[in-house]
Amino acid sequence: MTAYPSVNPDLDLVLERTVDVAPELVWRAWTTPELVVRWFAPKPWSTSSCEIDLQPGGRFHTVMRSPEGTEYPSTGCILVVEEGRTLVFTSGLGPGFRPQVGTDGDFPFTAVIRIERSGNGTKYTATAIHADASAKQSHEKMGFVEGWGTALDQLVETVRGL
Amino acid sequence: MTAYPSVNPDLDLVLERTVDVAPELVWRAWTTPELVVRWFAPKPWSTSSCEIDLQPGGRFHTVMRSPEGTEYPSTGCILVVEEGRTLVFTSGLGPGFRPQVGTDGDFPFTAVIRIERSGNGTKYTATAIHADASAKQSHEKMGFVEGWGTALDQLVETVRGL
Numbered sequence: 539m540t541a542y543p544s545v546n547p548d549l550d551l552v553l554e555r556t557v558d559v560a561p562e563l564v565w566r567a568w569t570t571p572e573l574v575v576r577w578f579a580p581k582p583w584s585t586s587s588c589e590i591d592l593q594p595g596g597r598f599h600t601v602m603r604s605p606e607g608t609e610y611p612s613t614g615c616i617l618v619v620e621e622g623r624t625l626v627f628t629s630g631l632g633p634g635f636r637p638q639v640g641t642d643g644d645f646p647f648t649a650v651i652r653i654e655r656s657g658n659g660t661k662y663t664a665t666a667i668h669a670d671a672s673a674k675q676s677h678e679k680m681g682f683v684e685g686w687g688t689a690l691d692q693l694v695e696t697v698r699g700l
Numbered sequence: 701m702t703a704y705p706s707v708n709p710d711l712d713l714v715l716e717r718t719v720d721v722a723p724e725l726v727w728r729a730w731t732t733p734e735l736v737v738r739w740f741a742p743k744p745w746s747t748s749s750c751e752i753d754l755q756p757g758g759r760f761h762t763v764m765r766s767p768e769g770t771e772y773p774s775t776g777c778i779l780v781v782e783e784g785r786t787l788v789f790t791s792g793l794g795p796g797f798r799p800q801v802g803t804d805g806d807f808p809f810t811a812v813i814r815i816e817r818s819g820n821g822t823k824y825t826a827t828a829i830h831a832d833a834s835a836k837q838s839h840e841k842m843g844f845v846e847g848w849g850t851a852l853d854q855l856v857e858t859v860r861g862l
Binding site: 540541542543544549591593594595596597616617618626628629630631632633634635636637638639645646647648650667668669670673 | 704705711757759778797799801808812831832
């Protein structure tokens with residue numbers, strides 16, 4: 539049993555779409571570092587590295603690279619792994635559930651990725667859970683919905699080629 | 701599988717003791733709100749209420765009351781429940797894995813409670829995991845080892861009476 543976060547529209551952002559690739563492939567794309575680097579950052583950004591220790595407490599690490607070549611590393615903690623269905627990770631804790639030292643202007647969030655079969659495709663729901671409305675608004679202004687939507691398009695393209 | 705935090709002596713505090721009550725009783729004492737209120741706060745402090753939703757993402761809530769009657773509520777998130785053996789919760793996230801808004805002077809920590817059979821008793825290890833050395837030192841100065849040690853004495857007394 540897991541107490542899933544209940545979505546609060548004042549605090550949380552949701553991207554929900556149905557895509558025409560199988561849920562097994564969406565799960566693989568999210569949990570295989572060699573695949574994550576191919577789709578995770580919306581172009582023209584890229585993902586220069588990824589490490590995933592796929593278990594609660596495990597490390598979820600990505601480095602995104604801007605078009606100018608600046609790298610933005612991010613290390614979070616995996617919280618829930620329900621094979622093929624649900625992945626939850628947070629930037630609010632580091633690997634091994636260690637609280638993280640915050641940086642100015644930074645806001646932690648927890649991502650809940652739900653993958654459900656829908657016909658021959660997948661109902662995909664990505665939810666970003668924030669501490670307060672201001673963090674949600676910052677994330678929204680950064681272009682969460684567009685960015686994660688483009689990344690999902692790239693994910694679909696990536697797994698179609700497998 | 702769970703990636704347990706590895707203890708870093710610069711960042712973490714550990715209370716390890718063997719007590720002469722069965723591990724099942726120690727687990728019950730930690731996971732039953734009606735028992736938690738009887739031992740959790742070292743006297744002359746007391747625990748005026750406790751709520752536990754015993755699953756990953758679930759709420760771990762206590763209200764400690766000072767001898768003067770001031771109440772200190774604390775709400776964290778349960779991360780790992782390994783029946784009878786391991787309980788992990790954190791004040792770094794709220795229920796449903798929601799990042800928490802920090803308050804000045806406050807430091808989040810993750811608590812790992814390990815319960816192992818040792819003869820007829822229990823080897824009890826409580827680890828507090830912090831983001832940085834300054835949080836560890838603050839927690840140490842607040843009397844973590846003495847406080848959690850006294851609470852453990854109270855836990856033992858509580859379950860002996862069951």
